[in-house]
Amino acid sequence: MKKLILTFLFIALLLSSFNAVVIAQDNPKFSSYTISTDKFNKDYKSALKEHRIRTGKLIDFYIDFQLGFGGTSANIDQTPDAKGTFETGSKVGFTTGALVYINILEGVNFATGLTYVGKNFEVTPPTDSISSLAGLDTTVSDISNNYLNIPLYINVGGMITEDVGITFNGGPYLGILMSTDEKAGLGYKNFDFGLAGTLTGNYMLNQFVSIILGTRFEYGGLNNLGSTKFVDKITTTNYTVFTGIRVGLSM
Numbered sequence: 586m587k588k589l590i591l592t593f594l595f596i597a598l599l600l601s602s603f604n605a606v607v608i609a610q611d612n613p614k615f616s617s618y619t620i621s622t623d624k625f626n627k628d629y630k631s632a633l634k635e636h637r638i639r640t641g642k643l644i645d646f647y648i649d650f651q652l653g654f655g656g657t658s659a660n661i662d663q664t665p666d667a668k669g670t671f672e673t674g675s676k677v678g679f680t681t682g683a684l685v686y687i688n689i690l691e692g693v694n695f696a697t698g699l700t701y702v703g704k705n706f707e708v709t710p711p712t713d714s715i716s717s718l719a720g721l722d723t724t725v726s727d728i729s730n731n732y733l734n735i736p737l738y739i740n741v742g743g744m745i746t747e748d749v750g751i752t753f754n755g756g757p758y759l760g761i762l763m764s765t766d767e768k769a770g771l772g773y774k775n776f777d778f779g780l781a782g783t784l785t786g787n788y789m790l791n792q793f794v795s796i797i798l799g800t801r802f803e804y805g806g807l808n809n810l811g812s813t814k815f816v817d818k819i820t821t822t823n824y825t826v827f828t829g830i831r832v833g834l835s836m
Contacts, residue, residue, distance in 0.1 A: 650832070
């Protein structure tokens with residue numbers, strides 16, 4: 586008898602649960618929860634779209650067009666055959682170019698492009714008799730080297746307010762020497778391999794255009810920029826400030 590009563594109660598519970606589900610499906614009072622869920626999803630997608638526009642994620646890539654200037658300092662290590670010291674001084678050069686940012690992960694981009702950089706400095710070779718006999722120009726020489734840099738950066742950062750963002754680029758670059766007036770006998774090479782870091786702030790004018798302002802540091806000469814009988818190694822440091830615009834492009 587007890588088993589029969591338990592069985593009856595179990596069947597009654599199943600029937601009541603089934604009726605509750607049917608009532609909930611047919612009753613507008615209960616279906617409002619579905620409407621609220623739909624509205625939440627719609628609002629979420631709208632907010633996500635806005636976020637991706639502002640951080641460059643909705644579009645496949647965006648471009649920074651830059652124009653700036655900076656100073657370059659050179660460090661020249663001498664060979665044991667050299668007598669005296671190579672004296673150097675920094676000079677200002679201009680830079681321009683464009684960087685393309687391609688999204689690879691949430692908050693992380695790969696950046697590359699082309700940057701024309703003027704790395705100018707002055708040098709005074711040793712004034713001893715050995716240097717003169719070797720054909721070195723012992724007067725002060727203003728050296729103007731112009732490179733076409735191809736950066737290979739990792740970019741991180743994003744918007745810190747609704748309109749303002751900060752990003753950081755870091756990584757290696759390859760510089761191709763486009764022109765030089767080097768006459769000091771430094772044995773300059775035709776390419777430069779180095780490391781660079783860039784800090785860029787942007788202010789959004791609209792969803793697809795921002796004004797940018799930034800600074801860049803480059804350490805060049807990992808491959809050794811020059812070598813002769815008297816020059817063992819040449820490296821450079823370059824500090825640049827730049828401004829420009831950032832344009833988002835959709836595919």
